[in-house]
Amino acid sequence: MKSGLTSHTVLKQLAGGIALAFILSGCTTGKATTEAPLPVEQAQLTAPPLVPPPISRKGPAKVVVDLEMVEQEMRLSDGVTYEFWTFGGTVPGSFIRIREGDTVEFHLKNRHDSHVAHNIDLHAVTGTGGGAEATFTLPGHKTQFTFKALNPGLYVYHCAMAPVGMHIANGMYGLILVEPEEGLPPVDREYYVMQGDFYTEGGYGEPGLQPFSLEKAVDEHPTYVVFNGSEGALTGDGALTADAGDKVRLFVGNGGPNLVSSFHVIGEIFDRVFYEGGSKYQENVQTTLIPAGGAAMVEFTTDVPGNFILVDHSIFRTFNKGALGILSVDGEVKPEIYTGQQFSGEYPEAEAGDQ
Ligand SMILES: [Cu+2]
Numbered sequence: 001m002k003s004g005l006t007s008h009t010v011l012k013q014l015a016g017g018i019a020l021a022f023i024l025s026g027c028t029t030g031k032a033t034t035e036a037p038l039p040v041e042q043a044q045l046t047a048p049p050l051v052p053p054p055i056s057r058k059g060p061a062k063v064v065v066d067l068e069m070v071e072q073e074m075r076l077s078d079g080v081t082y083e084f085w086t087f088g089g090t091v092p093g094s095f096i097r098i099r100e101g102d103t104v105e106f107h108l109k110n111r112h113d114s115h116v117a118h119n120i121d122l123h124a125v126t127g128t129g130g131g132a133e134a135t136f137t138l139p140g141h142k143t144q145f146t147f148k149a150l151n152p153g154l155y156v157y158h159c160a161m162a163p164v165g166m167h168i169a170n171g172m173y174g175l176i177l178v179e180p181e182e183g184l185p186p187v188d189r190e191y192y193v194m195q196g197d198f199y200t201e202g203g204y205g206e207p208g209l210q211p212f213s214l215e216k217a218v219d220e221h222p223t224y225v226v227f228n229g230s231e232g233a234l235t236g237d238g239a240l241t242a243d244a245g246d247k248v249r250l251f252v253g254n255g256g257p258n259l260v261s262s263f264h265v266i267g268e269i270f271d272r273v274f275y276e277g278g279s280k281y282q283e284n285v286q287t288t289l290i291p292a293g294g295a296a297m298v299e300f301t302t303d304v305p306g307n308f309i310l311v312d313h314s315i316f317r318t319f320n321k322g323a324l325g326i327l328s329v330d331g332e333v334k335p336e337i338y339t340g341q342q343f344s345g346e347y348p349e350a351e352a353g354d355q
Contacts, residue, residue, distance in 0.1 A: 038060055038061050038062040038103060039057075039059075039061045039062070040061065040062045040063075040064065041061050041062070041063055041064070042063075042064050042066070043063050043064060043065040043066075043096055043097070043098065043104075044097075045065070045066075045067070045088060045094035045095065045096060046094060046095045046192070047088065047089075047090045047094060047095075048090055048091075048092055048095065048192045048193070048194065048228045048229075048233075049191045049192050049193060049228060049234065049238075049240060050095070050191075050192060051095050051097065051177075051190040051191065051192050051251060052095060052096075052097040053097075054097075054179070054183060054184060054186070055097065055098070055099045055179050055183065056183075057099060059101075060099065060101035060102050060103065061099070061102055061103075062102070062103045062104075062105060063098050063102050063103070063104050063105070064104075064105045064107065065096055065104055065105070065106045065107065066107045066109070067087055067088055067093070067094060067096075067106070067107070067108055067109070067120070068087075068088060068089070068109040068110075068111060069085070069086065069087055069088075069108065069109065069110045069111065069114065069118045069137070069159075069172075070085075070086050070088070070089045070111050070114070071083065071084070071085050071086070071111070071113070071114045071115060071116075072084060072086065072089065073209060074091075074229070074230070075230050076198060076200070076210065076224060076226075076229075076230050076231065077204075077205065077224065077226075077230060077231035077232070077322060078205075078231070078232070079205075079207035079208070080200075080202075080205065080206070080207055080208065080210055081208070081209045081210070082170075082198065082200065082209070082210055082212075083170070083209070083211075083212075084170055084171040084229070085116075085118065085159070085167060085170035085171055085172045086171050086172065087120070087157070087159075087172060087173075087174050088174070090229065091171035091173075091194075091196065091228065091229030091230075092171075092173055092174040092175065092192070092194035092196070092228065092229065092253060092255060093157070093172070093173065093174030094174060095174065095175055095176075095177070095192045095251070096157075096174070096175070096176040096177070097176075097177045097179065098124075098149055098176065098177070098178055098179070099149070099178070099179045099181070099183075100149055100150075100151070100152040100178055100179065100180050100181045101148070101149065101150075101181060102148070102149045102178075103146060103147075103148050103149075104146065104147055104148075104149060105144065105146045106120075106122075106131065106135070106144065106145055106146065106147070107142060107143075107144050108120055108135045108137050108142060108143050108144070109137070109141075109142040110137040110138060110139050110140065110141055110142070111139065111140070112139060112140040113139070114139035114140075115139065116139070116161070117136060117137060117138045117139065117161055118137055118159045118161050118167065118172065119131070119132045119133075119135040119136050119137060119143075119159060119160055119161050120132065120135050120157055120158070120159060120160070121157065121158055121159070121160040122147075122155060122157040122176055123155035123156050123157065123176075123293070124147075124149055124151070124153070124155035124157070124176045124178050125147045126147070126148075126150050126151070127147055129160060130157075130160070131145055131147065132160040132161075136161075149178045151178065152178045152179060152180035152181070152279060153177075153178055153277045153278055153279065154175060154176075154177050154178075154251055154253070154274070154277035154295040154296070154297050155175065155176050155177075155178065155277060155295065156173060156174070156175060156176075156253050156254075156255065156293050156294060156295055157173065157174050157175070157176050158172055158173040158174075158255065158293070159172035159173075164257075165217060165218075165257045166212065166214070166217070168255060168256060168257040169197070169198065169199055169212060169217050169257045170212060171196065171229060171255075173194065173196065173253070173255030173256075174194070174253070174255075175192060175194060175251055175253045175295055177251060180279065184249070187246075187247040187248065187249045187299065188242070188243075188246035188247050188248065189240075189241075189242050189246050189247070189248045189249070190248075190249045190250075190251065191240050191248070191249075191250050191251070192228075192250075192251050193227050193228060193234065193240075193250055193251070193252045193253070193310065193325065194227065194228060194252070194253040194254065194255055195225065195226070195227055195252075195253070195254045195255065195259075195261045195263070195290070195312060195323065196225075196226060196229065196254075196255040196256065196257075197222035197224070197225045197256060197257065197258055197259045198222060198223060198224040198225075198226065199212060199213045199214075199216040199217040199221075199222055199223055200212070200213055200216075200223045200224070201213045202223070203223065204223050204224065204320065204321060210223075217257070217258070220258040220259070222258065222259065222317075222321060223321070224321050224322045225259060225312060225317040225321040225322055225323040226321075226322040226323060227310060227323060227324075227325045228325070230322075231322035231324075232322070232324075233325070234310060234324075234325030234326060235324065235325060235326045239307075239325070239326040239327065239328045240310075240325065240326065240327040240328065241327070241328050241329075241330070242302045242327060242328075242329050242330075243302070243329065243330050243331050244302055244303065244304055244305050244329055244330065244331025244332065244334075245301065245302065245303070245331065246301065246302050246329075247299065247300075247301050248299065248300055248301070248302055248327070249297060249298070249299045250297070250298045250299075251295065251297055252290060252295060252296050252297070252298060253290070253294070253295040254290040254291060254292055254293070254294055254295070255292070255293075256292030256293060257292060258292060259292060259312075259314075259317075260289060260290070260291050260292060261289070261290040261312045261314075261323075262287050262288075262289060262312055262313040262314050263287065263288050263289075263290050263296070263298070263310075263311075263312065263313075264286060264287040264288075264310075264311050264312075264313040265298075265300070265308050265309065265310050265311075265327065266308060266309040266310075266311060267306060267308045267309070268300050268302070268308050268327075269284060269285070269286060269300065270284070270285040270286070270288065270298045270299065270300050271283060271284065271299055271300050271301060272285075272297075272298070272299040272300075273285045273288045273296055273297070273298050273299075274296060274297040274298075275288060275289075275296055276291075276294055276295070276296060277294065277295035277296055277297065285298075287313050302327075302329040302331075303334065303337050304329070304331070304333065304334050304337050304338045305329045305330055305331040305332070305333060306329055306338075307326050307327070307328055307329075308326070308327040308328075308329060309324060309325070309326055309327075310324065310325035310326070310327065311323060311324055311325075
């Protein structure tokens with residue numbers, strides 16, 4: 001009897017709710033209104049230093065992301081290899097680009113030849129563990145969860161399996177960009193750069209396959225500090241390129257696991273830095289701090305040609321541990337902005353002290 005009454009009350013409330021919704025919606029047809037299903041699209045992922053194209057959609061979509069976790073030996077430096085653990089077979093992992101308000105159906109796969117289980121914590125996720133709990137994935141298995149991208153920004157993702165530090169130190173991190181609803185202003189070049197610190201049993205430059213050193217990692221004494229997973233990844237044939245006059249946007253992340261990066265481009269000034277990957281920008285910046293597990297978007301115009309060197313300005317990391325990349329800019333010299341050397345010669349002792 002009691003339950004019958006309760007049901008009746010609920011029904012009445014429900015009917016009242018529907019009537020109220022009917023009035024508020026101004027509906028005159030008498031049909032229930034339902035939201036149109038979201039368009040479905042497959043996320044286009046890119047390997048660093050490439051970035052997927054800007055999103056031209058003006059509304060939200062259901063975006064399907066397929067990401068495979070791969071453990072494989074790859075080059076860390078000349079003559080040095082390392083057993084990397086990766087998202088998508090690269091360090092950093094595949095770049096993911098979505099739009100604020102998108103619903104993301106995330107499929108995570110762990111390859112059959114993996115030795116351990118992995119998962120993913122995306123800093124762009126609002127929900128337990130950033131997805132980590134939902135994506136515990138044994139070798140040869142796949143998992144799935146769905147999240148809504150509530151906040152725009154540039155976010156790090158990483159593996160969060162214990163021991164977390166070791167999974168990150170082995171290369172399990174990457175970036176996901178959640179474009180704001182209005183999109184990002186168009187630029188001529190976009191690149192994906194991510195710093196990471198590596199800990200090997202052998203010293204810097206010691207050849208061969210180098211095992212992970214837990215002791216060095218705990219002490220926070222990296223053997224290598226590099227951009228995009230290996231020393232020289234962004235030099236030579238791997239150098240970033242631009243033409244003089246281009247507007248360049250770098251999506252810069254720091255996987256850590258330990259170090260904070262003092263990111264700087266020698267010979268350039270950042271016109272804008274969206275510090276910490278957020279929505280506000282600072283202007284006219286020389287060096288920006290990028291925390292472990294954090295990111296920044298930096299924008300500048302390449303006014304003059306030359307080789308512009310990406311560094312961690314904690315500078316021994318650059319010249320003794322590998323944190324050096326190159327942006328090679330082609331174009332006409334502009335002596336009104338930069339002359340190059342105008343004189344080199346003797347400085348006679350007699351001139352010293354002359355006023
Ligand atoms: Cu992992």
